[in-house]
Amino acid sequence: MSVLIVGSTALDSIKTPNAENPRLLGGSASHAAVAASFFSPVKLVGVVGDDFPKKYFDLYRRHKINLDGLQILPGKTFHWSGEYEANMNNRRTLLTELGVFETFTPTLPKVHQDTLFVLLANIAPALQHHVLDQMRRPKFVVADTMDLWLNIALKDLLKLLPRLDGFVLNDSEAHQLTKEDNVFTAIKKIHQLGPKYVIIKKGSHGSVLSGPRGHFICPAYPLSAVVDPTGAGDSFVGGLMGYLAAARGSVEANLRRAMIYGSVVASFCCEGFGLTRTTKIKRADIERRVKELEKLTEF
């Protein structure tokens, strides 16, 4: 089955102590869509300006990503510029040019409205609502978010949570949302806000799933060199949703392995700037790391 993914489609200029990479393909929807494409057909919903490079349309198409929901508007593509410190954990934003993103309203093509798996990747909660309003009977809806929306659109986000099956956020966002230091206490509070499944991302420390069958502690694939972590969280949730949409059986039964696959795709994402590494891998590379993770965790 296919996955509908809405989120940002952007050009990212990323500085690290060792390199500078201008105008890479980025945005939550781009990362999530490429990650999901290894497993399922993907329908991308987003907006780009008329400056959007042809090579990035080609990249989407190579990954067989359906672009019927990608609006092309006169103006500039959303451009984000950021800089990482040497430890690759601290990032600061140098520049944000919203461009055509400023007035973006995600209107879905009719054929998209029946998609069963919906990923509301990181984007303003109002737009996540707007996409959900157009869906007919989605089977499994997951949303990601970021600290910005907790700061400036908390009300919208809190109204979104009861509409979700799964909510994905990182540990510092979970702390910000619940005021709880302990991640498992924070999870309990987030369940009370609506979602049946809560997934906390902890970067290189892996992730935690909480659902009706209890917790799952999901490892991160061990990397000895992180080139650029931008988009790793989006890749994680994209890979997760792509795997789920493709897998037979219940979501409940497949969710743990889905997280493992998401974790592996995220590991590839970290090994190159933007999507440069992820777009070079094959499904077999993913399977190899999943097998490795099995060995790395068995006792």
Next chain:
Amino acid sequence: MSVLIVGSTALDSIKTPNAENPRLLGGSASHAAVAASFFSPVKLVGVVGDDFPKKYFDLYRRHKINLDGLQILPGKTFHWSGEYEANMNNRRTLLTELGVFETFTPTLPKVHQDTLFVLLANIAPALQHHVLDQMRRPKFVVADTMDLWLNIALKDLLKLLPRLDGFVLNDSEAHQLTKEDNVFTAIKKIHQLGPKYVIIKKGSHGSVLSGPRGHFICPAYPLSAVVDPTGAGDSFVGGLMGYLAAARGSVEANLRRAMIYGSVVASFCCEGFGLTRTTKIKRADIERRVKELEKLTEF
């Protein structure tokens, strides 16, 4: 088989935002010895003053800990006082009174010198050397350490590393020792300093083993309330060594499960002040959490 454990034996006064607990039994050797005692006979090597409460001798004895190597000297027992912040991660030392610890020289009873499993729990590297000098043919030697020794006794510590089979330290200490932000790169550098096995403790994020068979990613047992993390690292390595000494087969084959057992004993340690929770559990409680961890990580 039994485990010889040398380290500090102390009285800990621990403040948290919710409580104050004066003069609890503490010290790296006390925590490690009680943790190991669930699996193997333990020989404790340390020093206390003549103010050491009788109830703590009784506690050691209830855990069948051999005290032939515990010196009782005229003077005061090592007393540490510390305060935790609300998030239980940041700790500051309020007071350190070395007492009889200041001039402590661990001299081993003859019968102790043939012990095969040796845990050099956190204590000055010079004293860890001194204990090793007295051992005849230990089969498996593991040392723990702390940031203090990296600051004031780095030379001694660097000389100790080639004498060890395994070295245990936390992630910030690994960073301090190697100047590497990436934990897996840090591990490589630590192997080059001598130890065949390197174990990095990451608190609530679990731990990582590195050895000839590659890495093992060991989960922490999920806790929704941490009362007092003092001694959790000592409990981890104590439980690990106790399990190893008791297990049949090669150390290599048992090390992963040993870490899981260490992780579980450490989880109990965090649920009470000092050793108050750990001393109330039974082996069956440990086995239950080990089984839970199996379920929490399978995919």
